[in-house]
Amino acid sequence: MTMIMNPVLRGFNPDPSICRVGDDYYIATSTFEWFPGVQIHHSRDLVHWRLLTHALTRPSQLDMKGNADSCGVWAPCLSYDNGTFYLLFTDVKSRIGAYKDTHNYLVTAQNIEGPWSEPVYLNSSGFDPSLFHDDDGRKWLVNMLWDFRKGHNRFAGIVLQEYAAEEQRLVGPVRHIFRGTELRFTEGPHLYKRNGYYYLLTAEGGTEYNHAVTMARSKSIEGPYEVDPQNPILTSAGRPELALQKAGHGCLVETPAGEWYMAHLCARPVKDHLCVLGRETALQRCEWTADGWLRLASGGPVPEETVQAPGLPESPFEPEPETDDFDSPKLNVHWSTLRVPADPSWLSLSERPGYLRLKGRESLISTHRQSLIARRQQAFRFEAETCLEYEPENYLQMAGLILYYDTKDYVYLRVTHHEELGVCLGILQSRNGVYDELLERDIPWTGRCRFRLKVEVNRELAQFYYGEEDAAWTPVGEPVDITHLSDDFPEYIRFTGNFVGLCAQDLGGLAKPADFDYFTYREIR
Structure with missing residues (x-):
């Protein structure tokens, strides 16, 4: 049996967004103040991965001069629809204190290796934008909402707005569809549709040692959303013995054979709680229950270092020269x-x-x-x-x-x-x-x-x-x-x-x- 060895993207590769196009799998990750922006890795079997390209390679796409440390490109979302790749990202200009200046953009390409378009500005209400392509042809933006006011939950939940692709702009009202669970710090939203339900996958608990993946669902994209009774569906919180810590910020992909996997953020401390390698990317095999909720195939919410690979031909890459x-x-x-x-x-x-x-x-x-x-x-x-x-x-x-x-x-x-x-x-x-x-x-x-x-x-x-x-x-x-x-x-x-x-x-x-x-x-x- 072929196994996936986690993390699949080692070193600083956080906030994974995974996408399948035909037999090819791609993961986009955050790059923050480092240029070029958005690393894109490629695999054909979910076991072997290589760094293929970057999406944001021109100053006209990404101008970070003067950005503070750990600002810049946060949480990209990579998707594909009808011959076009869509990549959303946030360029964070400031992050310390009550305010966050978070500008969300969209770039597109017909080929994953580019060229990628000039950016389309979307909004600045929060970070972690994600684009959902509904089966009726409509497209929807979700992002977390930031509330700087005293006495308010700064991670104020998830907002939804329609995106008109031909007009290259957001249209219609902004709807506040989810306020999060008791874990708080609700961010990293992704929408999926399955068997008549819209599933909202979010990151909660903060991107440290209480990080987690939670899920909610609704018959309507606008909600109300029913929270999974077994949330969180992935976390390593309270389990210091685990090799993979900080597990959270998930994104789902389905193989042609109907196998489901979650790409998620994790970290491995070198000493005490200190993670010199930064936040990395791992994969977990998932299954759907009879009543329509997602679970790790291993049972329970704990991330595993070794995971059963899908039934795909092995596709290794040539080793990188040292x-x-x-x-x-x-x-x-x-x-x-x-x-x-x-x-x-x-x-x-x-x-x-x-x-x-x-x-x-x-x-x-x-x-x-x-x-x-x-x-x-x-x-x-x-x-x-x-x-x-x-x-x-x-x-x-x-x-x-x-x-x-x-x-x-x-x-x-x-x-x-x-x-x-x-x-x-x-x-x-x-x-x-x-x-x-x-x-x-x-x-x-x-x-x-x-x-x-x-x-x-x-x-x-x-x-x-x-x-x-x-x-x-x-x-x-x-x-x-x-x-x-x-x-x-x-x-x-x-x-x-x-x-x-x-x-x-x-x-x-x-x-x-x-x-x-x-x-x-x-x-x-």
Whole structure:
């Protein structure tokens, strides 16, 4: 029996929206402040998955310059109807405090790999928009409603409005169809229709350790909705022994043979409650009861690590190469940048063929003009390596290898220039926004300005190394605790996950270039 091994999308891949078109399955996930927006993974058997493409690749589709940490693209919804893919997403501009500025958009494409259209603005009343295609041809938008007023439930429930596809706008009244259950924090709505019922699937409990999936149904799309008497239908709340925590935010798909699966968000702590990998995506097999409610096939609401796969031919993909030699004219699909796309003003793969050139720009706390590319950490244990050619002239110029969560939390093995030491390297850290230098004294560099840099991560610890050409690796300092590169650190919730990547800064504004010969990301089993 073939089994699905969870999570199927490891590392930062939250808020899954799953869609089947013929024999192909796609999952879209949130990308927050990372560009390009909305990762789309592909499978033909629900067991093997690959990162296929991104939907939002142009600044005209997604302008996140200045967006705060953990803002940007929230909870996309991917669907397909009559030859067209529909993708809804929220671009969150602010999220801390009473208000949330949440702008909802729709893009379409005839091919999953694009090109995707320019965005159609929908509304800003809340986040997590979802589009339902009814069997009478009408289309309906649902999203959660945000209520900022004192004394009110800020997660005010789910609202419904019709979408006129030909006119590309919302029409008719806004109807408040569901106010949620006692779990509260009602969000992530998806509508389905089966045997005369409209089923409303929602995420509740908050996207932390009380997260859950709940369901309600109605004979009318406008309600009233009857709550499933066995809610929640999926949760890991109160079960700290489970490998998959934070289970919630579900989305359903049916195979051609009538098998049902739920894609859902989950997380795996590295230590205590801290999730350096961020929120991931898992799949659970589901069944319908005789009285028309959805249940996990395993019985009970608990997510499982191993799940029976559907009766489909196995379709594995070729393994991804571990090393990027930067020989391609465009970046590998796994690379992301912060808030804005890579462009020749600061990133080039052609100015020095075979190298990635980054021109130093603003500091690591900038939400506007960072010269940084990174990829997701997707395993508890991995190593990443690069070779940097760089000749900094002063302490304002830096480049190197970085573990990066957001502008407040990172650990950075960087090369710079010191008035007394000359060219040197050391480790910078920001922990909850507090800057630190982890070595008592930077390490002087007397040879050719070509630096081999490496990091080895083992769960909550990272050890950095440097080396010259073919020389042995030399540790830089002691192992660093990286649990602050986590969703759950510090007190307020964050939504992404740890990245490893390459960056350059020139705080004097001279755009000093740094050339990277290659980058290797290798997972350790």
